[in-house]
Amino acid sequence: MTRYLPVVRLFRTREAGADRVAFIELFFDLVFVFAVTQLSHHVIEHLTPVGVLEGVIMLIAVWWVWMYTTWVTNWMNPEKGPVRWMLIAMMLAGLVLSTAIPYAFDDRALPFAIAYVVMQLGRTVFVIVSYRLVGRHDDALNLTRIAIWFVYSAPFWIAGAVIGGDLQLVLWAIALAIELFAPLVRYWVPVLGNSAIESWAVAGGHMAERSGLFMIVALGESIIVTGTVFSRSEFTPSTVLAFLAAFVGTILFWLLYFSHGAEHGHRFISASEQSGRIARLTYTYLHMLLVGGVVLVAVGDELVLAHPDDPLDAPTLAVVVAAPALYLLGNLLFKRSIGRPWLRSHLLGMAALSALWLAAPVIPGLTPLGITWIVNGIVALVVVIDEFVWPHDESEVADQEAADSVVI
Incomplete structure (x- = not known):
């Protein structure tokens, strides 16, 4: 031996x-x-x-x-x-x-x-x-x-x-x-x-921390894109506002995941007797939506920084609106899979973004810069609702048995 x-x-x-x-x-x-x-x-x-x-x-x-x-x-x-x-x-x-x-x-x-x-x-x-x-x-x-x-x-x-x-x-x-x-x-x-x-079976704390670190890696890409494109852009009020919009969007994405998701997920999987099931659904599958949303928002940031005042075209509109919608969907499913209720704030945010996508083409004079700030306002509202209007009472969170029924 x-x-x-x-x-x-x-x-x-x-x-x-x-x-x-x-x-x-x-x-x-x-x-x-x-x-x-x-x-x-x-x-x-x-x-x-x-x-x-x-x-x-x-x-x-x-x-x-x-x-x-x-x-x-x-x-x-x-x-x-x-x-x-x-x-x-x-x-x-x-x-x-x-x-x-x-x-x-x-x-x-x-x-x-x-x-x-x-x-x-x-x-x-x-x-x-x-x-x-x-x-x-x-x-x-x-x-x-x-x-x-x-x-x-x-x-x-x-x-x-x-x-x-x-x-x-x-x-x-x-x-x-x-x-x-x-x-x-x-x-x-x-x-x-x-x-x-x-x-x-996995060490839940390690799995949750590693997934959180990858989210930081992905969010860091938005920072890299924002800084690189802004450094090469002409210094105008519009590019400054586009730079600020990209930065604010990244912060909002960070808050959505890390304020009421990452740490709860860490505790949830660490306490679970079925860590393998949770790791399979929550961290292996659902996080793909989150990472996809972050990558897409980096694409949108570059498009807006490059042409903040141009007429809003269909590809830019699609990327700028779809990125936070996908990210909200990923957060909604992630938080549900770790025992949280279906979050009304996230559902309302996705509904508002869908409405914006349909309405934007008929709004006169709307630019990539303008749509970005409107999107940031919607996401910020979701964050504020989560933080202040509908505070999360741990006693209302589904217990472990209820959560296990959610996990595939």
Whole structure:
């Protein structure tokens, strides 16, 4: 048994304080700061339905790589040498993937696809081998099922990259559909069956903190875009107001998530006996909506800063209004999944944004700058309602049993 001891130490214990986020995990996130920047620029440069769909495919792929790695570092100790070097290797592959994003549907499709497949399969095989070395064969079997599902999707990634054209988008969408469906059926494979939900238990505090940190990474992209575009813009009253509008919008997004969501989610999953179920729905799936909303708002900020006083066109209107609507939807579902009631403020905010989208084309003289401040006013109203008008009484929050019924 002593010969297994060094390998045993590759895994986190469940002692108090053992679930803290390690510095190497924050270092790993730097690659994804770059990836989110690349994604927002891709959407800006390809602001068409197809271009946005390409961005969605790549955003989900980036999130999927990051989230699976977060699950692994929840189980394994990233401060141990082999795990640390695995993360560094993932960073290198992630850098290849990130640099390929602007041309992933052109001449760098194959580097993107290969980097993605290598990251997903390579990390999973590493964990399988680590589990087997310590005799945890049931855990190794769970990861084997996951690896098999990645093997199922890999041909679609590679074939899409090789074939290119319209089929690339279809094949990559099929690959992601396979991977998104896998957790819902608990990675069922013939002969091996599916994984027990109990085997997905996680350290809730670590999962919640890592997801919150990714939200900060995504919000940081808005700051980067705002600062970069403003520094290159002519200094006029309109650009100053557009700069302030972008900054205010980012702060409002931060308040929506971190004031009454992040910490409650941290406590909720930490206290739950079904942490795997909550981590699957709340942090693996629903956070995709939140990240998508943040990336889209960075696109809107750049569009408005570049042309604050131009006539309002349909693409700019769609992005500026859809970004907070998607973010509010993500927050609504996230907070509901951690036991909060259906928040009327969020529902009213989404209704107001929908009405604005319909009414904006007939409002005379409305500019991108004007629509941005109106949107900020709607989101600010949601924040104020949450904070002062309809204060959240913890005694009204659904208890753990009610919340478990919400989780898939």
